[in-house]
Amino acid sequence: MRITVISGGVGGARFTRGLLALLADRLPDGHGGTTAQVTVVANTGDDMWLHGVRVCPDLDTLMYTLGGAVHEGQGWGRREESTTVSTDLAAYGLGWDWFTLGDLDLATHLARTELLRRGLPLHRVVEHLAARWRPGVRLLPMSDQEVETHVVTDDGTLHFEEWWVRHRAAVPARGFVQVGVEDARPAPGVLEALADADVVVVPPSNPVVSVGTVLGVPGVRDALRATAAPVVGVSPVIGGAPVRGMADACLTAIGVATDAAAVARHHGLRATGGVLDAWLVDDADADTVGPLRAEGWRVQAAPTLMTDVPATAALAARTLALVDRMP
């Protein structure tokens, strides 16, 4: 069984971890893993150059989460992390005063930067780094080319991470720009992973700056629309608020209500030019099921809070079942 997930950071990583737990249970490989092949296509629009090192927040969150190295409490970064280097950098009056950079995380960034400098394309770099963590999935960047999400505000544009982390998304966004996207191509394997999948899942990642960014890479949206596999999404909005992060600020910026049904309609039904066939909403949004069904959606309500791995595995099961792909 081949499953392709289009993912941002924490939400997508946690969903995929639950999915792998489900698959290990239903399609075990005899070694604690699964015979199912899961490919994760990760957003790289949050990536940036910071003091000469290349930082890839979503790829690292996926790698650490699926590799068992993530700091569970914060959902990103490494467990047992220290900040010796960044503290000392600050003593020089330098460093990232708004961006937490741990020593272990820095090692990942330095390793990545070195491999990029050697001329490896990003997907090969990811392959090299992931070999250490054995995430149990094929982890692909959406593109080998640098695409950076910038945020348009009344005071000019800034890198998404600066807006998100430094300003906590409190500066009103008027829109988002994918710098470099016109020259970007899907990384090798991305289009194939969408075309050859038995099911494509859009986990509860940020619909605008994570999922939307991946969909913005030329060719990805068309591949998603063309695949024979059903495409099923899980709402990142519960009861009118994002479960995590500040997706509401992103939705507002593009004129979409922070509402489970509105997000579904934003992605759109494949039958009518969109990218999804089915949509799983939280039980708290059960009132959206009727209206969406009336519009042609396969939709169900379920518990969608990813409180732990078993709950997330159950969510993954409901997600696959919604499009009749429960193994």
Next chain:
Amino acid sequence: MRITVISGGVGGARFTRGLLALLADRLPDGHGGTTAQVTVVANTGDDMWLHGVRVCPDLDTLMYTLGGAVHEGQGWGRREESTTVSTDLAAYGLGWDWFTLGDLDLATHLARTELLRRGLPLHRVVEHLAARWRPGVRLLPMSDQEVETHVVTDDGTLHFEEWWVRHRAAVPARGFVQVGVEDARPAPGVLEALADADVVVVPPSNPVVSVGTVLGVPGVRDALRATAAPVVGVSPVIGGAPVRGMADACLTAIGVATDAAAVARHHGLRATGGVLDAWLVDDADADTVGPLRAEGWRVQAAPTLMTDVPATAALAARTLALVDRMP
């Protein structure tokens, strides 16, 4: 009083620390320092790009030693150092297996690299970094341009640091090449520091790849020959062996005996086309005093082992006294 020191790493740094202790005692400024102005012109031929960060071994050794942050036991690097990042890099199959890179040291390299990327010339970068450590001297790189000492061996050439640190200078060197030196200029302040000094000191640094490299920057040798100040050197060789490091391998490569008198003759008397007026040898090499005097040298024997700061201050006193510049 203005003193200019032409320095490599550990030897020059320790000598300068003793010199500052002497000056603080003889020419106190009332705040624990000295009214004397000491300028150190540092070798940057050992500098290198390592995984995208700029490493400047001699500048850092000077900065840490004079700033009280050096690891005394090893003579270079930071005290209370850790290796979290390099250990984690190694887990990626990357990193510097032959080059110890501590976390605190890495912070210095990242700070430097960031400032270089911002477009600051190296001497301004050094100024910024040194502001934190307050070394009590004006620390100048020999040049803002990148000059890298490469070692010629029978199997090709390699960077000096690789030969020195990785191969422990055990691969026979056939000579040294200063890559980039023809395009290098003395950093701002270097020629003035030589011209305006009351005395110029060549401390017991490596005569070939430290002192020799600084002298190789176009204009430096001429400035040294032209200055009105006396130029006095301290032999880095005691009893036919380098006190520290593997200077013998460097001397052998250029056909100079590892011998206090031979090193003096290699530098040469200013009166006959060289760069020195006077030469301080160790008591163990007292037999060289007569012959060198016969050749026109001002030369004396003294205890030259820099066992601690007081002993080094005494050595600095003997050095200045030799050219009648003892304050």
